[in-house]
Amino acid sequence: MTDISRPEDNINTHSRPSELRITDMRIANLTGMPMDCSIIRLDTNQGISGYGEVRDWASPTFALLLKRLVIGENPCNVDKVFRKIKQFGHHARQAGGVCGIEMALMDLAGKAYGVPAYMLAGGKFRDKVLCYCDTPSVADGTQMGQLLKQRMEMGFRFLKMDVGISLLRDIPGTLIAPPGMIESRDVMHPFTGIQITEKGIEVLVEYVRAVREVIGYEVPLAVDHFGHIGLESCIRLGQALDQFTLAWYEDMIPWQFTDQYVRLSQSVTTPICTGEDIYLKEGFKPLLESRGVAIIHPDLATSGGILETKKIGDMAQDYGVAMAMHMAGSPISALANVHCAAATQNFLVLENHSVDLPWWSGMVAGLPNPLIRDGYIDVPETPGLGFTDVDEDVCRTQLDPRIPVYFDEPTEIWDKERSNDRLWS
Numbered sequence: 001m002t003d004i005s006r007p008e009d010n011i012n013t014h015s016r017p018s019e020l021r022i023t024d025m026r027i028a029n030l031t032g033m034p035m036d037c038s039i040i041r042l043d044t045n046q047g048i049s050g051y052g053e054v055r056d057w058a059s060p061t062f063a064l065l066l067k068r069l070v071i072g073e074n075p076c077n078v079d080k081v082f083r084k085i086k087q088f089g090h091h092a093r094q095a096g097g098v099c100g101i102e103m104a105l106m107d108l109a110g111k112a113y114g115v116p117a118y119m120l121a122g123g124k125f126r127d128k129v130l131c132y133c134d135t136p137s138v139a140d141g142t143q144m145g146q147l148l149k150q151r152m153e154m155g156f157r158f159l160k161m162d163v164g165i166s167l168l169r170d171i172p173g174t175l176i177a178p179p180g181m182i183e184s185r186d187v188m189h190p191f192t193g194i195q196i197t198e199k200g201i202e203v204l205v206e207y208v209r210a211v212r213e214v215i216g217y218e219v220p221l222a223v224d225h226f227g228h229i230g231l232e233s234c235i236r237l238g239q240a241l242d243q244f245t246l247a248w249y250e251d252m253i254p255w256q257f258t259d260q261y262v263r264l265s266q267s268v269t270t271p272i273c274t275g276e277d278i279y280l281k282e283g284f285k286p287l288l289e290s291r292g293v294a295i296i297h298p299d300l301a302t303s304g305g306i307l308e309t310k311k312i313g314d315m316a317q318d319y320g321v322a323m324a325m326h327m328a329g330s331p332i333s334a335l336a337n338v339h340c341a342a343a344t345q346n347f348l349v350l351e352n353h354s355v356d357l358p359w360w361s362g363m364v365a366g367l368p369n370p371l372i373r374d375g376y377i378d379v380p381e382t383p384g385l386g387f388t389d390v391d392e393d394v395c396r397t398q399l400d401p402r403i404p405v406y407f408d409e410p411t412e413i414w415d416k417e418r419s420n421d422r423l424w425s
Contacts, residue, residue: 145214
């Protein structure tokens with residue numbers, strides 16, 4: 001018989017949030033979503049776990065190196081723990097560990113308080129999040145248009161495709177470049193010397209024209225992956241494509257060159273977009289202050305996690321700039337983005353690369369399958385990121401054969417890593 005003097009016997013005592021502590025970090029290395037990634041799991045003294053993702057192609061070492069800093073911490077102190085670890089992130093994939101941990105903290109805090117993660121970010125502005133569907137390129141514009149038309153028939157109301165020098169490499173007279181530069185991916189755009197000829201621009205214009213003739217102007221169409229061409233070629237190509245009223249030109253030049261973004265933005269009439277490689281809100285500030293972009297495009301698994309990306313969106317709103325969101329990972333990362341998007345007023349649209357993977361939505365349990373329905377993901381009302389658990393059977397089929405680890409390998413070796421990393425004397 002239950003002792004009524006102990007009411008905690010009649011309630012779920014996980015969680016007592018003030019007594020919650022992180023006790024372990026485990027890793028699962030997965031592949032094909034469509035990128036390789038690592039899922040991290042933070043375990044606690046109250047039997048609940050939180051999940052995050054180290055984004056595509058980044059090593060789980062970025063997270064494991066930080067284990068010593070989070071063990072013993074209360075995950076509900078999201079901002080405190082984030083400030084403790086954020087110095088160990090950097091732009092692009094180097095922020096994967098910090099961002100994955102922040103996602104897991106938000107998942108745990110939501111579970112501890114019994115609220116969805118968007119509540120911890122200030123509440124929501126929308127009940128469902130619009131997704132855009134990225135579609136791999138084919139050489140023929142009409143065929144590309146047909147592939148995009150199929151996306152529209154699936155319910156997608158926002159599209160993206162690639163338009164760049166990859167479509168020109170086998171066409172004589174379209175590109176001018178120093179030896180080896182067209183094949184290189186390691187030289188930044190301003191330093192390659194690659195130029196597009198008038199013939200090359202005409203080929204790309206006809207390619208986009210063929211796409212538009214198939215899909216019409218019913219839905220927004222963004223374009224990406226122009227190649228490592230210089231600013232002047234970007235301007236000439238952008239001006240030629242302006243006639244097709246595209247949603248944005250993405251990452252035409254590296255995000256670091258603010259002055260070049262200003263010149264590009266002032267030279268074309270299509271919105272300019274960048275941001276997937278930028279870490280923390282301070283990295284976005286020069287582009288916003290200079291009016292160099294019309295749309296920011298952070299990747300939450302690079303930019304700092306849910307709360308930091310919410311701050312980035314709020315800052316952009318002050319400059320009249322919308323926030324689209326880059327995402328090329330698992331449903332865990334997708335759901336973290338959904339909660340952030342729900343909580344950000346100037347949110348526009350969320351990327352997804354996994355529409356053609358039938359197993360993708362099934363990686364998490366307790367939510368609709370497929371996650372994306374009629375071009376949207378519903379904002380979960382369940383605690384944390386919203387899913388009840390990861391599906392072990394599905395995830396094990398996607399283990400990375402190079403390092404086939406699924407949460408079962410101990411990580412104690414990382415518990416006592418040391419670093420004299422205080423930033424002040």
